[in-house]
Amino acid sequence: MKSSLLRAILDNAFLRVVFQPLNLPAFLTWLAVGLSLRFDNRADDVWQWLAMAGFGLAFLIGDFVPRNQRALTALLLTSEAICALALTWLAPRGGTTPALLVILSAQLAMIYPARTTLVAMLLIDLGLFLVLRASGHDAALIVVLIFAGFQAFSSLIAHYARRAEEARDQLSRVNADLLATRALLADSARDAERLRVARELHDVAGHKLTAMTLNLRALAADPEYAKRPEIAIAQRLSSELLGDIRNVVQALRDTRGLDLGVALRALAAPMPRPRLELSIADDVHLTDPAIAETILRLVQEALTNSARHADAERVRVAIARVGARLRISVEDDGQVRGALREGNGLAGMRERVAAAGGTLALQTTVRGALRIEAELPA
Template sequence: MSTRWRQITNELLSPLALAAYVAWAVVWLVTIGGMERDGSPWLWPARVAMLVFLAGFLAMVSGLCDSRPGRHLALSLVLGVCALGLTLMRPNSAAAILLVLLAAQMAVYLSGWRLFTAIALVNGLFLGGLFWFWDAGPMAALTTVVAFASFQAFAALMIRSNQTAEQMAEELRAANAELLTSRTLLAAGARDAERLRLSRELHDVAGHSLTALKLNLRALAADPRQSDPERVRLCAGLADELLGSLREVVREMRQDEGLDLGEALARLGLPFPRPALRLDIEPGLKLRGRDRIEAVLRAVQEALTNAARHGPAQELAVHIRPEAGRLQLCIEDDGRAPSEPRAGGGLSGMRERFEALGGEVCLSRSGRGGLRIDAWLPEGEA
């Protein structure tokens, strides 16, 4: 099963969706069952309306129309017509429960005054139907509408609260990823600064003292009054060896050991339950240079955040290879991206970092329908 169909299956089998299916089944049993017993002439239109409502509801829940917002409105209208039609075909039935499902689904795509207006319009039509078709009294009609409207409002608020919580969780994960990246960069910078400080101390203090010791030993060895000149020359030779070793240590300490990319990127993906980060990096590959490290880490961080927020993707694959004098990066998710992706603020910042280092970033749509980022950095200290 492809990732896209696995995602649709997860949406269709979510707890909220399963509860909605149970509610729809109850409406079918009560409404359609009652019409069958009564021999209602509206039996077949009611069956069609129920099935159309279910099909539209499944389409909205699965997210098949996410790429075209206009479909949300069209499906909401279809669901509303079916639900209101059923309430008119079968007075005093459970068909009004479908209006609660409709309100919950509208809350996925609407918010604020738009959601309030849509619910008010549906219930206004419901109230009109009670007067004109059910011939209900004002108090009974108003009580029925208010009762079902309260259920609709509750369902809509629950959906909106859930979406707000998910959005806050995504923002928290993005902030956590930002913090992890900054912490990695700070740790690398701190290690470099400490290594440089120690190398300077060794060179300036110990090196100076050893040089002075070596000169004094040579002077002693040249003194004709020295009783054991061979031992003094031996000490001078040891001082020479120690000074040479010290210079080698200082030279090595001044060299940047680099950052283990695999380890750093694996930590970066930990805050995200989705998408799963799949790394394809040469074992032990290290990157040197703070600017180069930041460019790569920020690129993966931005790709993770985009895939989680706008995809929505289940997997993010990161391929990094040193090839032909370049460090090649390919970042690809399995979410949904437009045919011609455009760089927003984060992706533009990514491109600017790479171009400042002499590299390049290209955006395209992957074979799986998600966003693909191809980038490279020129050969450096890698």
């Protein structure tokens, strides 16, 4: 009963977000600050509770905002800072309200670079100092310095947690790259073995069966052996066996091909985001490892760019055959920030496609998502 209840809680997406490990200390701190308000002289002031509710609501909403909504994220964080400073103004004697800024500092460190976090917290602490001084606090500077130490500690913890997540994601990408490359190499090795077996059957067994068939035909033309049924049976069996070997050789050649879908899914599987949506037409049949490797690297770079620069949640990849060419279409659901510029990754992608005899076109959609159109020899 308990295990099923726990499983149901963990399967709930809302509860999974709310009870993230870094959120639990924040909720406890927020609750402790709320309980401490009763020690303030104005404990019945409704504005205090409105400020508390505003901070908690902004914090909770921030967990459900997509990463590509940077403006909304900044607005929520600003709202938290305003609510915390307003609460300090309304309840300056409780002494615990600046603890909400410790929560805010951790949030900033999880989202923004260290320099941006430092500048933001210096400005917020300046505001805290001015609020405490204006409310008549006798030791405003000491309070600010004490809580600045807590903020630095929480920021460092959050910063290293973020670095650990980034290192984990990077390790996952490297592992995915190895898995995808191994899948292509395995397919390439199987193709090479099929081709070797097909050639051996054709060149050795086929040659000897042809010679045997010719000798049997010569025996059948001899009047002394022409009436013997064994000669006719041997001729028929050798002809059938030669036909069977040719069919086997043709089947081995026809079944050659690289399983591009397995390699691409192995490439995207370890990445937490974006999610790969892959569509490969039935008539797409690759036998050239170099072309398959080019497509693999193109999709890999597209996934990396979508996660790093567009904050995309999904990347749609479609591969189809158009005449003697392969058309690869890649589009994400993110939003490119600023003008589209080709960095080292996109430039390397273009060079790799050109080296394989293909073309590459980059553009942004109406809603600002990146679209990549590539054509390669089939």
